[in-house]
Amino acid sequence: MKHAKFVSFTAVGAQTARKAAALLPEFLTERYARTVDPSLSGTQLSRFAQQAMVDCDLIVFVGAAGIAVRAVAPYLAGKAFDPAVLVIDEAGRFVIPVLSGHLGGANALAQRLADGLGAQAVITTATDARAAFAVDTWAAAHDCTVVDPANIKYVSGALLRGETVGLRSDFPVEGRLPAQVTLDGTPESGFYIGFDIKAAPFAHTLHLMPRVVFLGIGCRKGTGAQTIEQAALAALDAAGVPWTAVRGVASIDVKQNEPGLLRFCEAYSLPLTVFSAETLRALPGDFTPSDFVARTVGVDNVCERAAVCAAAGGVLLCRKTAGDGVTIALAQQDWRADFDEKQLEDGNCEPHNDGN
Template sequence: MTHLKIVSFTDRGAALGKRLAALLPDVLTERYDRAGDPSLRQTFLSRFAQQAMVDSGGIVFIGAAGIAVRAVAPYLAGKSLDPAVLVVDEGGRFVIPLLSGHLGGANALAERIAALLGAVPVVTTATDGRGAFAVDTWAKEKGLAVYDPENIKWISAALLRGETVGLASAFPVEGRLPRGVSLSGPAQCGFAIGFDLAAKPFLHTLHLVPRIVHLGVGCRRGVDRARIEAVCAEALRAAGAPLLAVAGVYSVDRKRDEAGLLHFCDAQGLPFTVYTAAQLSAVSGTFSASAFVKETVGADNVCERAAVKGAGGGALICRKTARDGVTAAVAVSDWRVSF
């Protein structure tokens, strides 16, 4: 949790909000004291909730749970999209995660806040209550993207009934499997880890995608976002990797202010990293060398070297794809499933 909005409605609640913000030095906190801040007195709570639901990682309401429910209800977007929403009573006795307990991290945040305040965390999700494996919490911890969050319910329900849940993985699996999860036993539902979003190893399949793919991109000055997007999509198709698996985009430092690249990364919510020509030249491997590129930017290849550098020395799974003044390559980090 990196960005948290704390809203209170009484003087006592405001004091608790101030204390809580001080106890979370690693989190960017914004406090909204609706009782004491004159600038908020003529504003609507619904407008605050609408904005907070899209631009923060979590909201803490210090007050009645009913106020929080009514405030956020019109703006719920979905299990994988909603931020964490919690309620703390103004006395600081109870911390209740209301929304996005697993994927949004509300349950973990509730446990942390309760420990800081000396309060009781009131966690109501069934898997947590029974100590069962929560696949969405595990996926979040491991950096896996959830392609079809509506299928989480099949996994959780089966485990709570004591049934076996299957696991199919395109990557090596390490560690002891959670209770109820099997790599070999028959199962009606299960989760598949890999890049193939059409795979159906189980009747009800939850697809989890490791974000281990790295896009290296080079382009002519002034190339627009649409062309960059098209070539990157072509490279990803050739690599057999979905956009959901991409961890970041990488290029040479001369492209740090390239508008088309920046717009592409912003639209896809991807971090953009640039390297110097010397850093790219130092990457080991066999690459598609170009004398023109070497003369222009100082390294004989941008997209392939940048992709491998971004992947921490990982393997190229798609070499240079070039079209319309854009080059793209795809590398993948070495990764395995761990429990």
């Protein structure tokens, strides 16, 4: 679950923060009313901001924009790392995204909160102000990692100058391409969608990597996180898949409390989805069988079947590799570079995650 912190400075602001937080049920929200709650009277806003910039996906200041800017400025880490930061005036009339408007989703969240509060969203990013295609917004909406965020400026700059930018994709492209985006020719700037971070179809290439790969993992009881990590690294390297393409980890339900597996997932911030032996057995397909595994957990293969289950029936990129008590397989869910406008309006498309 995403994490949000709201901070307000007056009694009226505290009420606005309460209303705004209620509009974000998918967030784990914390509210800090600094002049209302006596326990906060001795705390420093700078310390609050420092911690929130590290552990939050969203920070909302209900008060003056200047307070927010001064609070977060010392802790900015970069476009790819900073959380969404919003400012709402205490009366709830305006909602202003001040940081991570595209990659962090601040612009979309500002519009959503404004709609819920009956307020006005104040969007200042150039591509939004001029209704131009924003490649980083598209990437965030389709769960693509922006590998080299510094190159966003080349694509956005070209679009704002009225120039055409290129698109190259290792995945199927669907929908009507935005204006000024072309699959033909070789414009100076463009974006590439795929796993090859060395691909350079344009002089200025922005790399977008879909997070569509699932690690299926089976392990002997007591296997350490480091051993699992080494096996995962080897499998990914052999398949030519970067870590940034990994969406999650899958296994059988008897491993859901395995300490080493849980520590591995926590270290890489990867969700663990588990399936019952019955669900894994029912999955159609050609999998590498093991009589020993079948006798032990009730299904002839864990890693391959779990990976494919998590990937909603996707294709195996790497069959079972085994060593040091760990089995690893990789599966990729079906994914398309979809430019359908309705899908962009609806927001993120979550992967199948039918755990048992």
